Amino acid sequence: VPGIKDLPVASKKLLEESGCDIVMALGMPGSAAIDKQCAHEASTGLIRAQLMTNKHIIEVFVFEDEAPSDKELARLADARTREHAQNVYKLLNNRLSEEAGKGKREGFADVKPVDF
Amino acid sequence: VPGIKDLPVASKKLLEESGCDIVMALGMPGSAAIDKQCAHEASTGLIRAQLMTNKHIIEVFVFEDEAPSDKELARLADARTREHAQNVYKLLNNRLSEEAGKGKREGFADVKPVDF
Amino acid sequence: VPGIKDLPVASKKLLEESGCDIVMALGMPGSAAIDKQCAHEASTGLIRAQLMTNKHIIEVFVFEDEAPSDKELARLADARTREHAQNVYKLLNNRLSEEAGKGKREGFADVKPVDF
Amino acid sequence: VPGIKDLPVASKKLLEESGCDIVMALGMPGSAAIDKQCAHEASTGLIRAQLMTNKHIIEVFVFEDEAPSDKELARLADARTREHAQNVYKLLNNRLSEEAGKGKREGFADVKPVDF
Amino acid sequence: VPGIKDLPVASKKLLEESGCDIVMALGMPGSAAIDKQCAHEASTGLIRAQLMTNKHIIEVFVFEDEAPSDKELARLADARTREHAQNVYKLLNNRLSEEAGKGKREGFADVKPVDF
Numbered sequence: 001v002p003g004i005k006d007l008p009v010a011s012k013k014l015l016e017e018s019g020c021d022i023v024m025a026l027g028m029p030g031s032a033a034i035d036k037q038c039a040h041e042a043s044t045g046l047i048r049a050q051l052m053t054n055k056h057i058i059e060v061f062v063f064e065d066e067a068p069s070d071k072e073l074a075r076l077a078d079a080r081t082r083e084h085a086q087n088v089y090k091l092l093n094n095r096l097s098e099e100a101g102k103g104k105r106e107g108f109a110d111v112k113p114v115d116f
Numbered sequence: 117v118p119g120i121k122d123l124p125v126a127s128k129k130l131l132e133e134s135g136c137d138i139v140m141a142l143g144m145p146g147s148a149a150i151d152k153q154c155a156h157e158a159s160t161g162l163i164r165a166q167l168m169t170n171k172h173i174i175e176v177f178v179f180e181d182e183a184p185s186d187k188e189l190a191r192l193a194d195a196r197t198r199e200h201a202q203n204v205y206k207l208l209n210n211r212l213s214e215e216a217g218k219g220k221r222e223g224f225a226d227v228k229p230v231d232f
Numbered sequence: 233v234p235g236i237k238d239l240p241v242a243s244k245k246l247l248e249e250s251g252c253d254i255v256m257a258l259g260m261p262g263s264a265a266i267d268k269q270c271a272h273e274a275s276t277g278l279i280r281a282q283l284m285t286n287k288h289i290i291e292v293f294v295f296e297d298e299a300p301s302d303k304e305l306a307r308l309a310d311a312r313t314r315e316h317a318q319n320v321y322k323l324l325n326n327r328l329s330e331e332a333g334k335g336k337r338e339g340f341a342d343v344k345p346v347d348f
Numbered sequence: 349v350p351g352i353k354d355l356p357v358a359s360k361k362l363l364e365e366s367g368c369d370i371v372m373a374l375g376m377p378g379s380a381a382i383d384k385q386c387a388h389e390a391s392t393g394l395i396r397a398q399l400m401t402n403k404h405i406i407e408v409f410v411f412e413d414e415a416p417s418d419k420e421l422a423r424l425a426d427a428r429t430r431e432h433a434q435n436v437y438k439l440l441n442n443r444l445s446e447e448a449g450k451g452k453r454e455g456f457a458d459v460k461p462v463d464f
Numbered sequence: 465v466p467g468i469k470d471l472p473v474a475s476k477k478l479l480e481e482s483g484c485d486i487v488m489a490l491g492m493p494g495s496a497a498i499d500k501q502c503a504h505e506a507s508t509g510l511i512r513a514q515l516m517t518n519k520h521i522i523e524v525f526v527f528e529d530e531a532p533s534d535k536e537l538a539r540l541a542d543a544r545t546r547e548h549a550q551n552v553y554k555l556l557n558n559r560l561s562e563e564a565g566k567g568k569r570e571g572f573a574d575v576k577p578v579d580f
Contacts, residue, residue: 001520001555001564002522002548002551002555002568002570005507005510005511005523006520006522008511008514008515009511009514009515009518009519009520009521010520012515012518013518016518017518028565034527036153037500037504038507040153040157041504041507041508041511042511043121043154043157044157044160044161044508044511045508045511045512045514045515046121047121047124047125047157047158047160047161047164048161048164048511048512048515049515050124050125050161051124051125051128051161051164051165051168052515054125054128054129054132054133055125056117056122056125056126057125058118058122059121063150084118087118091117091118100117101144104118106118152269156269156273159237159270159273160273160276160277162237163237163240163241163273163274163276163277163280164277164280166240166241166277167240167241167244167277167280167281167284170241170244170245170248170249171241172233172238172241172242174234174238175237179266200234203234207233207234216233217260220234222234268385272385272389275353275386275389276389276392276393278353279353279356279357279389279390279392279393279396280393280396282356282357282393283356283357283360283393283396283397283400286357286360286361286364286365287357288349288354288357288358290350290354291353295382316350319350323349323350332349333376336350338350384501388501388505391469391502391505392505392508392509394469395469395472395473395505395506395508395509395512396509396512398472398473398509399472399473399476399509399512399513399516402473402476402477402480402481403473404465404470404473404474406466406470407469411498432466435466439465439466448465449492452466454466
């Protein structure tokens with residue numbers, strides 16, 4: 001699609017017209033204020049699309065300012081996408097609940113879970 | 117679910133596909149601006165999911181910056197969840213109206229109700 | 233309800249399941265940034281609930297920082313609620329249109345209408 | 349209606365229950381931050397109401413801080429409303445497309461169109 | 465239409481009542497804070513309209529402060545519209561996926577894709 005704001009309807013069409021059970025929506029928003037605004041609008045639309053279809057859309061956004069260099073940005077995008085792809089697999093097989101509350105992070109190192 | 121933005125559709129599926137009457141949606145958003153943005157998108161989606169189903173989803177979010185230490189954060193999350201669980205019980209039994217306007221807070225000490 | 237974000241679905245249920253023609257949604261949001269965010273999410277949900285039902289929900293929110301003392305806050309909440317209750321009565325009887333543009337304020341003194 | 353946040357459902361009821369083809373929604377939001385927030389919520393609701401009905405609602409908001417004096421504010425509100433009323437007439441008669449891109453402004457002087 | 469906030473319902477009517485398969489929504493928001501707020505409301509509405517119709521609406525907004533002069537602004541608006549028109553053509557013919565992740569920008573020079 002041309003930009004991230006086109007992801008919601010594109011994802012919904014994949015779910016409703018192309019027989020997909022789940023969609024990964026990948027986007028790399030820029031670092032300007034307007035880009036963050038667009039990402040917010042896209043995220044809101046992706047949630048709405050999920051509620052209209054009762055299916056998951058896994059948003060995988062990597063902001064250009066999340067990493068200090070192009071090389072690190074590429075590593076982050078690659079890692080985050082791979083780890084979310086594992087989430088997709090687990091969601092489809094109902095195996096994600098055992099990881100809730102473990103502080104798992106996609107693309108960066110996991111954080112330590114809060115100790116109860 | 118992978119993150120808090122996946123809570124709205126997951127909650128709606130529990131209400132519509134798994135026969136639940138009410139859902140508690142627990143999440144612990146980080147302290148960065150993007151995390152607060154995600155929490156806003158998730159909250160908006162949770163409200164929309166409730167309006168689409170005519171059922172309550174009790175949002176139990178604990179922000180990482182609501183407490184000064186991990187220990188206090190764990191206490192807060194535990195207390196807030198337990199007190200909201202009591203709200204859920206009362207909501208299902210229509211017994212919450214008598215507590216309206218009493219300044220009840222979940223996780224922190226109650227505030228004094230405004231005196232009329 | 234536990235908090236103001238639970239008002240939209242609670243109001244919609246009153247309109248659709250309990251036979252109400254109109255609902256007053258009372259809330260007293262705190263003064264922190266997160267409280268104002270919650271109020272925004274609640275307001276947006278209340279408007280959506282109205283559009284889904286074609287019935288009015290009169291939002292009566294009194295922010296904790298709208299008055300300098302608890303005593304004045306109580307007076308404000310009391311006055312605003314009473315004046316909105318009159319609005320509800322007039323709305324149900326189609327008698328509100330004659331007051332449009334008069335600078336009416338609920339809880340505070342009316343402002344002078346702009347002179348044409 | 350009591351306030352601008354009541355405009356969306358009131359407009360939708362005019363379109364769906366009173367047989368209107370188009371609605372002008374007039375409001376004069378105050379100049380405080382909370383007033384601008386309310387205007388945002390109202391605008392979002394008006395757009396949603398239009399999408400639910402496939403009919404236009406012409407929002408005519410005049411912010412109290414758009415003019416330096418009450419006299420100028422009255423002139424602005426009067427002019428903007430009259431010019432939007434002409435837009436309504438043209439919309440109903442499919443005659444607005446010829447004015448697209450001309451820099452037309454309602455209430456203030458038109459801006460010069462960008463020269464291609 | 466009178467302003468950019470009228471674009472969502474106008475686009476939806478083109479898709480549903482005039483038999484269009486895709487719509488380009490062109491707008492030139494001003495540079496004031498209220499203009500950016502309007503653009504946000506319009507964008508959110510355009511995404512909602514797409515989700516309600518399962519068809520694409522390509523938003524082509526050019527902000528008045530995106531270019532330092534009227535001449536450059538005209539060039540930008542012209543270029544962005546032409547390049548989005550090509551996107552429309554490719555979307556209708558399912559030929560856009562091969563350009564994903566290439567850093568394509570409409571109106572400005574493309575950015576270098578991140579190297580994996």
